[in-house]
Amino acid sequence: MTRHRIMGLLGALTLAAATLAGTAGPANAAAQAPAPAPATPAPGGDVPPAEFGTDWHDPLTPAPPVARPGTRSCEVTLAKAQFRDFTPYRGSYAPPAGCGADHWAAVVLRLDGKVKGRQYDRLGHLSLGGVEILRTSTPQPSPDGITWSVEKDVTRYRDTLARPQPVEMLIGNVVDETYTGVIDVEVTLTFYAAEGRTGPAATPDRVLPLTAPTVTTPRNTERLLAEVYATGSGGGCEEYWYMTTPDAAPYSCKAADGPYREVRVSVDGRPAGIAAPFPTVWTGGWSNPFLWYVTPGPRAFDVQPITYDLTPFAALLNDGRPHRIEVTVAGVPAGQSGWSTPTNLLLWQDEGRKVVTGALTRHEESAPANSSRWTPAAPGGEHRLDTVGGHRLTVAGHLDTSHGRVATTVTRAVHNTSVHRWTDGENRDALTATWTDEETVTRGSTATRTHRAYTMDGETTLGAGDRLRTVLSLGDRADTATLRGGRITEASRLDDRYTGDATYTANVPRDQRHAVATTTARSRLYGAQAPGGCHDRTVTAVQGTVTVDRRRC
DSSP states (O other): OOOOOTTTTTTOOOOTTOOOOOOOOOBOOOOOOOOOOOOOOOOOOOOOOOOOSSSSOOOOOOOOOOOOOOOOOEEEEEEEEESSSSEEEEEOOOOOOSOOOSSSEEEEEEEEEEEEEEEOEEEEEETTTTTEEEEEEEOOTTTTTTEEEEEEGGGGGGGHHTTTTEEEEEOOOSSSOOOOOOOOEEEEEEEEEEBBBOOOOOOSSSSEOOOOEEEOOTTTTTEEEEEEOOOOOOSSSGGGGGGGGTTTSSSSSOOOOOOSEEEEEEEEEEEEEEOOOOOOOOOGGGGGGGGGGSSTTTTSSSOOOEEEEEEEGGGOOOOSSSSEEEEEEEEOTTTTEEEOOOOEEEEOOOTTTTOOOEEEEEEEEHHHHOEEEEEOOOSSSSEEEEEEEEEEEEEEEEEEEEEEEEEEEEEEEEEEEEEEEEEEGGGGEEEEEHHHHHHHHEEEEEEEEEEHHHHHHHHEOOOOGGGEEEEEEEEEEEEEEEEETTTTEEEEEEEEEEEEEEEEEOOSSSSGGGOOOEEEEEEEEEEEEEEEGGEEEEEEEEEEEEEEEEEEE
């Protein structure tokens, strides 16, 4: 594969379950660009240096903290390992004895990591009994070393956590004379007892990892969700799938059908769920690690699974026979690797019946749309690729449960538009893209509507003196509303935004890069899902120094 000119400058993320394939950021560049001006520190903020040194602030994410009840707690160490290669950590887990047998108010996972020297960003996963409970990536270290942490609510895996389980964790890594960073992590689980007025959390009755081509579900299943930890990574062009172009266009990352991707779930070969993948930018992304040293992009440390409601298919799956549930990524060139899609099934069972029957009553699908139009560059100008894609799926079914007939309808529509511009030689590379994912799930008289929108707007240029500049903004937004009888009873809004502007000298030793960068990450969450109903935090870093850390709620 012909690499981008800029892509060869830096390393990138490696998929833990795959063979090592080092790459770097996607886009490339052209014209000379000025360095971003240092920001004026906010009251109480530190004064940044003129350029990056050998150390910088530990990575910070402005995301809301995980809610923790004020009840008795017990802590279990799940994994403690140093990752130098592709050898997984394997251990054993047993639930704690002091905080309740198997019904807790909450369970919180925490990863604490540290690394120093020089290292790529790496992708990692953690599983219990084959059930993936965390997918994460790592920051790139300073020579002097950094520490970071990730927290995640894992209460929904109660069924798995209630029994002793084998533990497997891997953050695939390479340590040699050049890349010296050993990734040192410890992962703990904190269990919060259900006591007093704090009752046990509502969780699925069963959690099944989709580790084989077929699965047999309990015959009294009355609700069924699939969660897919879909990541395009592992080196190569699928790490930057949103920048790929059809074969005819003169660009170094190819995909015959262009950059449109869609994560699909099928049941016995029939489409059962569709979703837009989140365009994660890892901490070596866009050829410029200085953008991410302190403020990683949205979801980079906590890769969130895509959730699909498969309840309309429960009647078919309840026949006691094995069924094929498969996950595919549309748009990936045939035979090309780069996507990982570990999947869990979350099931709720009807305690009043041994067998729940019903029917799939509706299945309507639009023809998937995907078109990319390449406009060749005029002499000295830019190539342009315009892409439009989308798909719509509606499925419905009913189940005759011990508490009556329950009908479920799921409608989901995904859409993507992007404009990709680049010059010959890829010294300038720019992308403006939007993905939307709209879903309505109606169960009985209750409807939940979710509108998701992901945005990416960036440009990388390589100018005189090999000064490489990246200017980038990212957006992650979701609006959710629950309605009963047509009236809103619960609502929430997530709005995460990132902006960055970083410049450095490429093709020189680290101490000669003269790097400068200003980055801002803001996370806002309002409504039922936010602690106290409101979270609003902004973190700004200049040359690796935090100049703003503001909370508005």
